[in-house]
Amino acid sequence: MKKALFLIFAVIISATPLMAQAASEQNVLTVYAYDSFASDWGPAGTLIPKFEEETGIKVNLISAGDGVEMISRVELEGEDTRADVILGITDDFAYRAYPYLESYDSPILSDIPDELKFDPENRLIPFDYGAFAFVWDSECGLQAPASLSDLTKEEYRDKVILIDPRTSSVGLGLLLWTYNIYGDGDEFEAWWETMKNNALTIADGWSSAYGLFTEGEAPIVLSYTTSPIYHVMNDNTTRYQALVFDEGHEATIEGIGIVKGTEMREEAEKFVDFILTEAQLDIAIANSMYPVNATLELPDAFDYAPRPSKLFRSGATSPEKTEELQAMWLDIMTE
C-alpha cells in the first residue's frame, strides 16, 4: 500500500512540468503579489472576483512571499516569468524591479498626489502608503513623547519595543528615519546608543514586537500611524494612539507595475486602473495603509490614523547608504 502511494507520488512529481505547460496556455492575467494581499483573507478574496466579473478577464493570483522575495523571484525567472503584473514593491526596492517593468501612464495618475509618485517613468505606480510611527498606550501613566529625541529620556527606560533593521522592513524604516532626522553625525550614533538601554527588546519583526506591546510588556512600540484603526474598528477603543512627531516620519510607498514584454498589456492596464480606483479602500483597510487616490472619502476610523505633515521617502536613501547605515547600526548596538 505504502509502496503504491509512493509510486503515485513519484509519477505525479515527475509529471509536474507537463501539467504546468498545459495550464499556462490558458488566457489569464498572472499577478504576483505579496502574501497578505493574495491570501483569501487579504483584500484579494473579494477584489479579484469583482474584477473578473466586471471585466471578464481571468486573474491568476500568485503569492510570491514578501515584497523582496517577489523581486527575487522575478529576477530569477527573468524573461521566463509568467507574471504580467507585480503588486506590492516598496519604493526602497523599486530600483531592483525597474529593469523588468514597462511604463504605464495611467489616466488615474492625476488623482495621485505628486509627492507619492516615486518613479518619474511610471514603471511602478503607487497604490498605497504608510508612515512608520511609535504607537503609545495612553493608559500607561507616562507622558507621550513628542519627538525621536524624547524617546531617549530616562523615563522611557525599558518602555520601548524596537524592531531589528536586519530582519524587518519596519525596523529598517526606523533606521532610515533616524538618519533623516539626525543625518551623518554624532547625533545619530548617540540616539541609538541611548536607545540600547531604553529599548526593552529589539524584536525580529513587527509581528512579535506588536504582540509584546498588546500583551503589555512595554507601552511604546514601533509600528505605523495607521495601527490605531484596528483597535478602533475591532476593540472599540482609542487607548492605543499613534504619535505624530512634527519633525517628520519615514514613509513606505507600495507600487504596482506591468511586467516588460507581457502579451496582455491591455488587460494589465485594466487591472492597474482597477487597483488605483475601486480597490483602493479595501486594500487600504486590509493593509492598514492610506490609499493614494485623493478623490476617495475615508471611513471614520481613519480619523485615528493621523497623517504626518512631513514624510521622508524610504526610497530616497540610496541602497549603498542603507547598507552603510546597517553596518554602523550593528557596530553601535553590539560593541
Place this chain on the structure above:
Amino acid sequence: MIKKDRYYTAKALPGILILVLLFLIPLAFTISYAFRDNGKALVEVFSDKYTYRLLAFTLEESVLSALISTLVAIPLAAFFSKYTFPGRKAVLTLSGLSFTIPSILVVLGFVIWYGNNGILNTLLMRILGKDYSILSILYSFKAIILAHVYLNFPIAFLLITNAWSVLPDTPEKAAYTLGKSNSETFIKVTLPRLLPAILSSFILIFLFCFSSFSIILVLGGNPSFSTFETEIYRRVHISVDREGAAALSLFSFFITGVILIITSPGRKESKLSRKQKELQKAKGKNLAAAILLMLLILLFILPPMLSIVYRAFYTKAGGFTLKAWEDIAKGSTGLMSTAMNGIINSFAIALAAAALAVFFGSRIAMAAAKNNSKLLPLLSSLPMATGSVTLGLGFSFLAVMLNHDSLLASYLLVGGAHLTIVLPFAVRTILPGAKSIPDSLSAASYTLGVSKGRTARKIEYALLSPYKKRAFAFAFALSLGEVNATLTLSDGHVSTLPILIYRMISSYNYQGAAALGTLLLCEALIIFAIGEGGKKNAIS
C-alpha cells in the same frame, strides 16, 4: 561484517532520491551563488571578523541549549524508563506538543506566561503584595536558553526514554552483583549503551538552536545575541544579496557538517541480545517521586502552551470573550471555510509527510546501520543543518525551476518539501534503534532459511517500531508547524494553520491567532494520543 549491504541500500534509494530532487539540487543552485565572481562573497565571509563573532555566539547558545536539555532529560528518562505509573504516557505525549507551535506563538506564549506583565508575575505580585514585577526572566541570555530548553528538551527526554526503556538491564544487574556502585554502573555500563540516543538528541537540539533566530532576537533583547541565521536572513530579505547569503550559508553549513561528521558514532561491535525490559510498577516512595517529577515536567511544559489557549478565550484585561472564535467562524470574507481548509490541509500534509518520513527514514536508517555508513545519516541530516532561511531560498529556486501552475502540483510539492524537512528527524530518531539490532538476530534468521526481505520485514523493522512511533510523532508535529516552504512552493494556494496564524497576526488579530494556535495544538494532541494509545511493541 562490515560489508556493503546492497539489499538495504536499494531499499533506501527512493528516500535518497527524494532528498536529492527536492533538496540537494535546489541547494546546489543556492550555494553556487557563493562562487560567483571567483567566490568574492566567500572570501569576504571568511575574512570578516563579524563572521567569527556570529560563529562564537551561535556555537555558545546552541551547545549550551543542547547540553542543558540533554542533562535535564537524562535523570528524568532514567525514571520514566524504569517505572510505570499512572499518567506516564500522558506526560510523554504532552511533551511532544511544543514542537507544533510556530515560533511567533511560542514567543507570545512565553510573554503571556513569563513576561514582566505576564501571568506568573501578576500572580506573584498579588501573593507578595508588591506592585512591580518580581521575576525578570525575559530579554536576557537566560531567556534564550530557557526558551530553547523549553522547545527542545522533549526531544532528549523522549528519545532517551525510548532507548532506555528497551535496553535490557542484565548487564546492570551483573555489575551490581560484582559489587559496583550505582554511579559506577551508570557511567561504565549504562551510559555507553545509551550514547547513540543521547548523541542523537544532542545533535538534533544543537542543529535546531544553531538555526534559531526569532526567539533569540525577541527574548534575548539585545542585537549582540545574533546567530548566522539572522545575518543570512538579512542578506536574503533586506539586502537582496544572494551571493553574500549563499556564502554565509556555505560557511555555516561547513561548520554544522564538520560537527555532524565528528559526532556520528560508529557502530558498536559488541551487541547484546535483545530482551524487552519489564517496566516496574512504581509504589510508595517511587510513586511519590513519579508524581513529583510529572508535576515538574508539566509545570515547565504546559503554562506557555496553556497561555495561548487562555488568550484564545480571554482578553488582556481578563474578560472572557468568544470573539476570536466568532471571527474564525463567520468573518466577512469567508474565514470559516478558509479555517476549515487550513485545518484539513495541515492535518493531511502532516499525516502524509510523517508517514512517508517514517517509511523512508527507517529504510535509510537500516541501510546506514547495516553498511555502517556515516554518509547516509549525514546526507539525510543536511536539510536540518541547512537552516530555514537557506532552505527557503532553495525552495524558491525550486519554485522558479518548476514554475508550475496547478493546485495538485502545489500540494505535491509542499508535501515533498515537508517530507525533506521532517526526514532528518525520522532518520535521527530511528538510527539508534537500527544500530541496536544485533547482527546475530538477523544471522539466525538467515540460517533458518528466511529470506533477507522477510527478515527485514518480520524482524528488523518490527524491532524498530517504538522508534518509528516516536519518529512519526516528531515528524507530524514538525510538519504541522511548518510555514516557509509551504508558502514558497504553493504560491500561497495551500493554506495551513500556521500560515493562517501569521496572516491573522499581520492583520493585528492576535487573539484570533491564539484561537487557531489552540486548534493546532488540539490536532497534534489527538494524533499523539492515538499514537501512544496504539498497540505495544510487536515483539516482546
